[in-house]
Amino acid sequence: MSVLRPFMATDMFKFNNINLDVWTETYAISFYLSYLSRWPDLCCVQEAPGGRMMGYILGKAEGSSNEWHGHITAVSVAPEYRRLSLARNMVNRLELVSDDHYKGFFVDLYVRCNNALAINMYEGFGYSVYRRVREYYGTLGVGKGGKDEEDAFDMRKPLSRDPLRRSVRSNGREVVVNASSVS
């Protein structure tokens, strides 16, 4: 059971159970405030009835002309609340707002190429790889994860404004671009 509600600045005082997880980054205060002051409707929280935060999503709307779209910047769920479809609910919400309110053509997100678990999950939500962005997560050198760790997949899902699905393509994994060419 979870309450879906807007992300608020004061949530920063209580998101430790989500953010102490190793895969979730804690950004500077200004990062959260800048999202909340611009796209408050694309940032929401799932909360347990007792008030404990379970997960949150931060998103924005960007791009011009037919590249105008919703973007998922961060989606995170505390370890004890995983496997409860929380991420799906929040992503659904963001898609709904991007579609109905912002009238975007698609929603996109970036994910490490080696994060198979997440890629599978997003594919389950209807996202597909649009392109591979070289060294999106910075140059790590040739480490254990190799290229797959530093490169990102840009994954997209078309919204109702794109009935012909022009914003996706089937061979996205083979299209490689440089990090400097994406926003």
Added chain:
Amino acid sequence: MSAAVTLERQIRPIYEALDTGSNKSAIVSCNKLLKKYSSNLLVKACFSLKALALVRSQKVEESLALCDEVLAVKPLDDATISAMMHVLKGLGRITDMVNMFEEAYKQQPLNEEYGAQTFFAHVRTANWKSAQQVSTRMHKQFQDDRYLYWSVMGAILQASDPSTTPSMKMLLYKLAHRLVTSSPTPSYLTADRFHMHINILKELELYDEANTLLESDIGKSICSTSLACDQTRREIWRGRGLFKDEGQSAQQKILNGDRNWLEFLSVLDSIFAPVSSRPEGGITEESKNECLENISKARTFLAGVVEKDGTKNRAAPLALLELEHRAYKFGLSDDSVFVSVMEDYFTQFGDKACCFEDLTSFLDLETASLDRWKAFLTQHQPSFASVGDLQRLINVRKLERYILLDSEITVESETARGLKYLNEYLGGLALGADLPVTELQPADDLVLLAANALVMVWALNRSEEALYRAATVLEYGLTKSRMSFQMRIMLVRIYRILGASSLALEHYRQMNVKQVQNDTLSHLVLTRALTFSLAAIGDLTYPSECLESSQIYLASSQETSDFIVRSFTAEKYTQIPDFIDFESRLENSLQRDVVKLEHVRMRLTHEPLNTDIIDMELIELKFMFDRAHHDNRDFLIIPSYQPRCKPTFNEQSLLFGASTGQGWLWCFLKIYIRAFQHASDLDDIVEEKLLVGDRPKKSSDPEVQLPLRERLALRRAEEIAELTSEETQLLDWATALGDWLEPHHNYVRPPPAVVLAEASRQTELKTGFPLRGVDLQAHNGDANGHHKKDEEAPPIKEASGLLTVFFDSMLSRFEHLVESKCSISELLHVATITQEAFILFIIETMRFKSPAVVKIHKLGNLVAQFKDVRLRASCVLKEMSAALIKIGEVEGSVEHRQVFLQACAPVTIKQITHDFVSNVAKSVTDSRKKVLEGVGKGMTKLNAAQS
């Protein structure tokens, strides 16, 4: 060439230098220009830029002089004003900024930018009334709707200010309503304006009007994409008592796939509306029957959803649980039905981690049902076949433990439980054997349970053995789940009790706490960190930890108000009230000031005590004393699986059993403000003159309005309850010392004129200008150091016996602890509090060190009495110091490690090898040795420096 272009060209290099952070070259360029030109415009701009460069290079005093000069001529050009804005922000002189913009806007009422900046300046100072007035004026002048909504927001914010009376609040909402309805464009053009509008209607209970807006197509469409608007809509519906309608529409949403728990709550509230909305006793048969009918319908509805969702989503099954729980609470069904539903729920979702949390809120059962539930849990056959089975076992263990009775919790039973959990943990590890090192083991919670049980044993018998075991099993858990912050948090707490402070700090750092988390989590290691600080021997680990964790406040104090301004510009009003709340909670954070005070206490152990430190800290501590604090510390993050009849792990593992909340802060502020005030020459008049920025906003608490002297003397039982017994003794001792010396301090302290003259002389030496705004003549002329007081010198009294008795009592407590081999952290606590008293004594008697002062004021008899106290203090410190060093040596010995190893024999099982435990033993004993020796040596050093 026009004047503006010339100006632009001349000034550009200065801007560039400022942008790249080359403040020095910016100053040089300014000076060059100032020499060359005398054009009024250029000079002012130059002055203001120079002031900015000076502020940024920390040359506050010089900048102030320039600042005053520029402000005095009431600047009107953009270049000067925008540079001045940054200067004044940097200096914290927001009030001056408000005045500057107000003046500029008054002079140029057609300048929209100045209007907006005046509005923002008021927003920064939370002066909502003025902000509202300015925006109203702007709306009239520029006819832009945005300014109208700014003024509506101004009225709303003024209404929600804590200092606004309820009647004024209603008036302000009425004003907001009038303004919003006067808008030429409808509010539904944007969701944020719409949200503001319906909120006003909600506050004024104008439900019909709200209904028209919300029921319109556009209103519905906004609520479907804006959670904030939908929230207000829901509240309005509830306010109107439309539970049934709301329930029906929620049912529809659920059928359409919405799984927001709020929708389920609406359904549930509508079911029980016939009985819950009536006062007790007023429930008629009729309403009961209606409710029963609702319940039966809801069962069918929810069962349908449950069937559709399966185990994919637990909202409907939980709603069913909530339904039966409420039915049982209202006496509409018996609790055996409810227990059956709980059992079903467990069968379905027992393999999810959140199952325990889901069920705990429903465990308020009658004995018979509780027994049935217990039996259900006991029947469970542990299995390690899959991760799901393991999770199920974990949930059973947590649930069983949660409802244990007081009589079932003994040293023996808890020890046995701890070992059982540990065994199961070790068995469960096989399931995660192939996981990458960055992943968490599925069995982790079992080791947390084991540690909880072992800490319970310690709570019952206070024998450190149990803590050694708890630390060992958690350390082992961390070798399997490196990233488990829960284990680290528990270890931080345990190690602090054990006095292994360096290990506690290490684990805390491994958690990678950053940004705003410093505010909510630093309490884990910085609470009473003086106990473990080695600052006296030059090891600045803890003081720097304090400074680092406080960075966040400096960085964000301006940022948040910048974003509030941005939200106004972008018209994203929904977030503004919460931004303001956030800003105030961070700015007035309790932890911020607790850490600051802790830093002051440590600082005094390693820096030479002089008036510079004392004057500066005095002003800061006084600011802290005026704040209305918010406690943002996160204690919920500390895992606890203790039975509900016992204190939580957090409560059990608090160092010295007491948290440092508002009461602690107030008590220590009273100690230090009073001592610093005595030692300092700054009185209120002088402080006012020397203060650079604005004073922080004062709390509206009536106690804070009392004169400082009275406040410092106030003692409240609930505040003292947060102190340890040693801290309480310190407070009493400091009070006695202060009472004894205060009259002499007040008599001997030079008058303000003398102090100001000296300050002015110092400023002139540094900057070439005398101190601003100080008319030395006005302060009664004679500023050359000779002064004679009219009143008679206060009589010299006998020192209170308490002053020496304190040290004796501390020593005997210390010796008792040594004999009873009590916890090392307590030993350190007694020693460091004694040392703190010694430092306070030095501070209080500093003024009388100068033989000239003693001679002029005939204080020989007073000063003679200092010797006894100082001597006693010094002796006690020496003894404690020697004892600590000796205990430290023993602690580091091989024999002592053996004690640890023997204590851990019961947990040295299976994968937890003797070697592993031996390493833990070594690091614990080494860490304790280090802190014991360090504190001991520090005391010797301090004693020597002051004798």
